[in-house]
Amino acid sequence: MPIKILIRSLFINTISTNRFLLIPSLHLLSFVSKANRSFLFNVDRNPVLKAVLKKTMYNQFCAGETEKETKTCVRQLKDLGFRGVILTYAKETVLDNKTSVFHHSNGVDGLSSSEGVEAKFDNNIEDWRIGTLKTLDLIDEGDILAIKMSGAGPSVVDAFTKGKLPPQQMLDTLDEIAITCKERRIQIIVDAESQHFQKGIACTTLELMRKFNHAGFAVIYNTYQAYLKGTPAVLAQHLAEASKNGFTLGLKLVRGAYILSEDRSLIHDTKKNTDDAYNGIAYGALCQHIGDFGGDGPGAQPFPSVNLFLASHNRESVLTAHRLHRQRLIARLPTVPVAFGQLQGMSDEVSFSLLREHGEAENPPDVFKCSTWGSMGECVGYLVRRAVENRDAVLRTNDEYTALKSEAKRRLRSLLYV
Template sequence: VRCHSSGTSPRQSPSPSHNKQAAGKVSASASAPASTSASASASESDLVSHHLAAAPTSPTTPTTLATMPPRVPIPPLSILPLTSIVRSLVITTISSTRLLTPSLAALSIIAHAQGPILSPERNRYLRYLIKKTIYKQFCAGENDAEVKQTVNGLLKLGYKGVILGYAKEVVMNESQAGKLNESHAGKLESSGDNDAAKACIRNEINPWAQGTLRTVQMTSPGDFVGLKFTGAGSQALFDLSKKTGPSAALKEAIDSICDLAAARDVRLLFDAEQQAVQAGIDAWTLRYMREYNGKTPGKAVVYGTYQAYLKATPSILASHLAAARKDGFTLGVKLVRGAYLGSDPRHLIHDTKAETDDCYDSISASLARRSYGSVLKPAPGETEFPPVDVVLAGHNHTSVRKIRALRDEQAKNGGEQIDLVYAQLQGMADEVSCDLVLAGRVNAGETKVDIPKAYKYLVWGTTGECMKYLLRRAQENKDAAQRTRDGRKAHGKELRRRIKAVFGFGPRF
């Protein structure tokens, strides 16, 4: 039975809504319904046909759904093409063995190389090798045509949309971040050096703005665009580190990006970055939320990113919720565990993974319920929870299942639900993403069930522009060794299942 058709186009309802949904809990592996009807989804009908064909029959006992054997659950990874399975298996195998350490060292050298041999931008053979392996695993493409092909492939699998980002960024080590406040290199636009300021605008701010505007144009209504301020270069780094507003040229660039996104019904995710600049990013995020999220009641255009591995995150989020209630706008929240473990000061981060997990799960539950709790406590004097739109970005299957169970209970009781989507990085946690996609397929068209909306986060840019992003993905695999091993086992199991199916030792999906 083929399950590569999602039945309905994921683009039919691109804009977020805040409807009330009543539902009973239905999982992708739930038992078949007691009767067939015209309202059954295409994937359900295919499964029924599969079992009717396989079930033993007799002349006196007609085959009915009631006498069918239990349905074989659809393996989540069965929706992926074989090439993706094999490539993921190879990469997760390297990432979960001793090969990762030398691989990380090589990637780091390539990511910072300028010479003709080790720079992907100057060595076409190296560029080809990288593009066909790790680039293809994690990135969308180098141009509009390649990005469109990648995105269409995800939509055909059943994803509701994508989160697309322009790969250009600046990643500093802790020493560089510590020296940032002492540096005057970024103080260009406000200095008397007009030539240097013009060069900064021409060579850093304008290319970043053009790349980000192009990213917004590549997306469709209902999609997201990830926006990384440090990609705008030295002036942005200086402004953020000093916690000032963006300089005139940078403000003009950000305004144009926000205006275009709002006009195209595309949502913007302001990415979290290293702690040296994060306080400035938080201030800019609130500034643009006030301006753009208040224009359409109940809908966020701009989202901030909140990292659960930081001890200060609950109080920061609580202060932003208080600002949203006071100023009357919807708070856009992208919740992540964190991606700068290797560069952020260790004392700012939770002492154990269990503490980070508890912080993430507690905050996500509070957001879904729109109520404060033991971790996300209200700011002084606050009691009312403002409207929120949420992107739960995470690769932890347990956390995803917890929030799905909560939303199933809300739907069952007819409670109001916030607009919430799930997101995983392209090339990672496919077993989590595909499980969400399958649940969306099985529940499509139902009125009494919560239908999860799955998105993939991916970046585009030249191979050279994407190298720092790829290095961070590799480092993340190292930091999450157990999850990487789980991914390797899941892809290995799926590959073995397909091989057995070829020889008739199992069902084909």
């Protein structure tokens, strides 16, 4: 780890391991993330505020404001030993469920209907298309593009809210992106979002998987949120589709990020239930046995082709899954390909532990760092949302903090010795 990154990580971890520093910092970040602040608190206009945030939070968690900065960061992450990056564009559309107003991370708000949107050509979809293709230009073969479909604006979200496929322009855009990715051997992860739109997102992703995921290789991954009580039923339906139509199911598993805004009754009652659900699905996929799929009882069906992606900062979940996968490979038992992902700047200790988990004759597991790129204003909004989603992991960074401190002491001692 270069010295600059070590010092920055120490600084950020000092804040994040201390509740009394972390909570006010998040409030401050949330305050400056609102676009129409006065000059003093506007991250895009106040150069001093911008410089401080850039050297600290931004560089720790984001890839870059420009294409050049982003490419450099992607290369640095790979030099640290990661298999690749998952890159996403920071511009997001966030629907305020209470007011039905969209907040764009660039500060321009709009109403949640297709009113005013040109029926033939939707500029929001076009902007999203251009941003996504630009993101694609910044990564290489073996990397992953993450997309948040609601970012394409009101007409797409309207369709998703009704549980429908998005307008044809969006379907054409998704086809164009998937064809380009397939040619360049780049995979696409479709993020799971709030339950308000998730049915439409899952339908759209299923169609993409049917079209593009063949010969055991998932170009497209759908995201399954383990904290939802309804996820096993959705997964069983998608496994049945994959089995019937002979495509590879891209199964990206997360716990779920919308616990604060989602209807609480849809989510498991306790954290332990969510943990059990997450670990149960990961175990089932790795052993090729989920429900009737891969079983041998009455009603059993063959287990379809699956590519598994475990996105989590939970050390126990990812290390247990990796060890199970390795044991099954050694014992020549059936299993599925698996990769792992954590956010850039978070749970590095978990990511590096995974990378170290291999014998002399084996390759390290496929570990990806997920990062975002975009202007300071766009990224600050993104950072606030990720910090809230991952607050359990953020406050659980003691192991990482201890490791960073001992590494800093070791380097200081060797410097004094010289």
